[in-house]
Amino acid sequence: MPHLDLELAPGWREVDPRADAPELLVEQGGVLRHLRGDFDELHQFGSVGPVDCPLAYDARSRRAYRYVCETRLLRKDFSQLRAYDLNSGGVFPLLELPLNQWVLWQLDWLPGKDGEPGQLFGLLASDHTEDDDRIVIQHRLFAFNPAEAAPRVRPLCRDAYKPLAFSRQRREMVFAGAEGIHVVGLKGERRVSLTRESRPEGYGASFDPQGGGRVALGGAGIWIWDYEAGSLDRLSVVGRHPVWSQDGRGIWYGECSSDLFRYDTGSGQIEKILGIRQNRQTETWHARPVRQSPCGRYLAMSLTAKRLKGVTRQAGGMAEREHVYVHHHALCILDLERRELWRREGAFVNQVRWV
Known part of the structure; x- marks a missing residue:
């Protein structure tokens, strides 16, 4: 039942x-x-381990990619990017990383152009903590061609902490940090920022599928940030993890972990699509x-x-x-x-x- x-x-x-x-x-x-x-x-x-890493996928080869580490006690630890063949069910080590490095929160497959090979693109975290008990974690962007021996790494601008969305079309990313929300280019440079005083908390983001310089933001409601025009509009009082529909006519989001809403970008109407009855103990974890x-x-x-x-x-x-x-x-x-x-x-x- x-x-x-x-x-x-x-x-x-x-x-x-x-x-x-x-x-x-x-x-x-x-x-x-x-x-x-x-x-x-x-x-x-x-098993894939406890690190929160998205699943990247190459439709041409039908291979998926993910970061993996050891989960069992008393086993030798490892830090690794792996490839998964969806045709054969095979699993292949792709890249061995030092134990103080891991891939988290962002991993995408970028297809190559004009016959060139594709590559993985994501966020690489490195632990530089020393003996003074001060935790030092460095976040950098990386690109990795599976035919090469090592990834290419770029530094990130200050306060670009957690990636929220990536637009291949615009070659831009949205990051959340302690100081606000930032649009970041592929070289790690900050292009424009939205300060914390402006209210969005950075729980999810989604770029305008039509290619405009707009992004839907979640946290303390659902917002539309037009960073080219410099405007910010609040669509709902509660909401997180917005996803812009492919036709641009709606935005999917949730208020908690037990529901689904749709915002109509034309009429401004909000419809609750799905929920759980008598769910009194709502949570967002x-x-x-x-x-x-x-x-x-x-x-x-x-x-x-x-x-x-x-x-x-x-x-x-x-x-x-x-x-x-x-x-x-x-x-x-x-x-x-x-x-x-x-x-x-x-x-x-x-x-x-x-x-």
Whole structure:
């Protein structure tokens, strides 16, 4: 029996899983899996480790890429970029990194032009902490051609801490930092900034798919920042992890980890597409952006409900009672054309990629 009682917008219905949707690559419960559209497993690629790294994908070779490190105690540690062959199910070491370096938060495959080879592009973190107990982590951009021996590395401008979005079309990225939100070029240079006093908190971002100098920002609501015109407009009071639809007519976002909303960029209307009934203990820790299929017809998303499991008291009975919660997770696929949804409940899905 499903743990999650879903509430769908009028005109939507839940159906049995369908195999006619595109295939998926998901990181579920710390394990990388290749699934059909109906969630049947095609390949299991093994554990990936605790570092939060997106899944890059080369459609031409049908290879995926991710950073991986050791997760088991008493095993020799390693730091590695790996390639995953979706045709054969093979796993290949791609690049060995020093143990004080890892790839996190951004990893993309950039196809080559005019017959040139493609390359991986992402964020490389390095731990330079010494014995004075002061933690020093350096973030840099890197590009890596799998045919080469080492990545090419570029420094990042000050306060460019966490990447939120990357536009191949504009060759720009959005970063969040302690001082605000920054648009950064591929050489790591800061181009324009939005200060913290302007209110967006930097929980997700999405570039205008039409190629304009605008970006949707999340945190303390959903915002549109036109950094070329110098304007900032608030679309909703609550919201995070915005994703601009491929046709530019809507923005998908969530208020927490258990819902999905759509903002209509033409009318300004907001519609709640999906939620969980009687979800009184809302949380945002498990909130992730939806993923659009390349054709634009399907969405994939992770839903989480937080439930009260019980109440505990420490030995002696003198301490205050502590509430104990359990989380229920589901991976959902939405067919926007037929307005149908199907799901599979299970371990938390941290990363999703259409392939």
